[in-house]
Amino acid sequence: MALPMPAFKGLVFLLALIPLLWLVVRIVTGSLGPDPGQEVTEALGLAAFQLLIVTLGMTPLSRLFKWQGWIRVRRMLGLFAFFYACLHLMAFLQFILGWTDLWATFTRRPYIILGSLAFLLLLPMAITSTRGMMQRLGKRWKPLHRLVYPAVLLAWLHFLWQSRSDITEMLVYGLVIAFLLALRVRWFGWRSLIPLRKPGA
Numbered sequence: 001m002a003l004p005m006p007a008f009k010g011l012v013f014l015l016a017l018i019p020l021l022w023l024v025v026r027i028v029t030g031s032l033g034p035d036p037g038q039e040v041t042e043a044l045g046l047a048a049f050q051l052l053i054v055t056l057g058m059t060p061l062s063r064l065f066k067w068q069g070w071i072r073v074r075r076m077l078g079l080f081a082f083f084y085a086c087l088h089l090m091a092f093l094q095f096i097l098g099w100t101d102l103w104a105t106f107t108r109r110p111y112i113i114l115g116s117l118a119f120l121l122l123l124p125m126a127i128t129s130t131r132g133m134m135q136r137l138g139k140r141w142k143p144l145h146r147l148v149y150p151a152v153l154l155a156w157l158h159f160l161w162q163s164r165s166d167i168t169e170m171l172v173y174g175l176v177i178a179f180l181l182a183l184r185v186r187w188f189g190w191r192s193l194i195p196l197r198k199p200g201a
């Protein structure tokens, strides 16, 4: 791979910003359709979900191309996924259900519970994604960051559950996730999917 690392990182950063920039363009040009709040919430949720899947794809790509650059952008991509999930959550509260009676808001519908659980799993990973936290957690860092596997599955179920008619899109995402997890099992064993497992256990 000929691209120098800083240029590759800059490119990935810009690519990860595209969903947000595209949303801003659609807001500014007033092309969000009859329910802009719903549209903004959905676009941000989709960006979070897609970036989470892209993050999972970095290890297979690094093995395939035998290039560590993919691993070096993995953390940035994961943080972008979390960033979009935060915006998605804020848009949901702002445009759909409001900021009052939060407990009822988050426990009312199964798909909201699933989304909230996915978000809660992303939270500790985002908090511990700094170099300092990596050093402090040492060998416990990796098992903690395996929370990404249940998180992506919960996000997928959240997506599937709220779909109204055509589920083809969700099935395609489901197949991509299954493929990425299967690759992991093949290379590192099924235990590599279990989060919070003690190192060496």
Ligand code: HEM
Residues within 6 Å of the ligand: 041, 042, 043, 045, 046, 047, 048, 049, 052, 085, 088, 089, 092, 096, 112, 115, 116, 117, 118, 119, 122, 155, 158, 159, 162
């Ligand atoms: C507290 C957490 C969350 C809440 C309250 C929430 C809420 C919502 C709502 C209200 C919708 C729109 C449903 C509709 O169309 O009526 C939605 C869609 C969606 N959410 Fe979430 N969500 C949460 C977390 C997440 C997370 C963590 C992800 C991914 C990492 C995610 C991904 C998605 C996706 C992919 C959609 C479908 C977008 C589309 O239809 O194109 N959500 N969510």
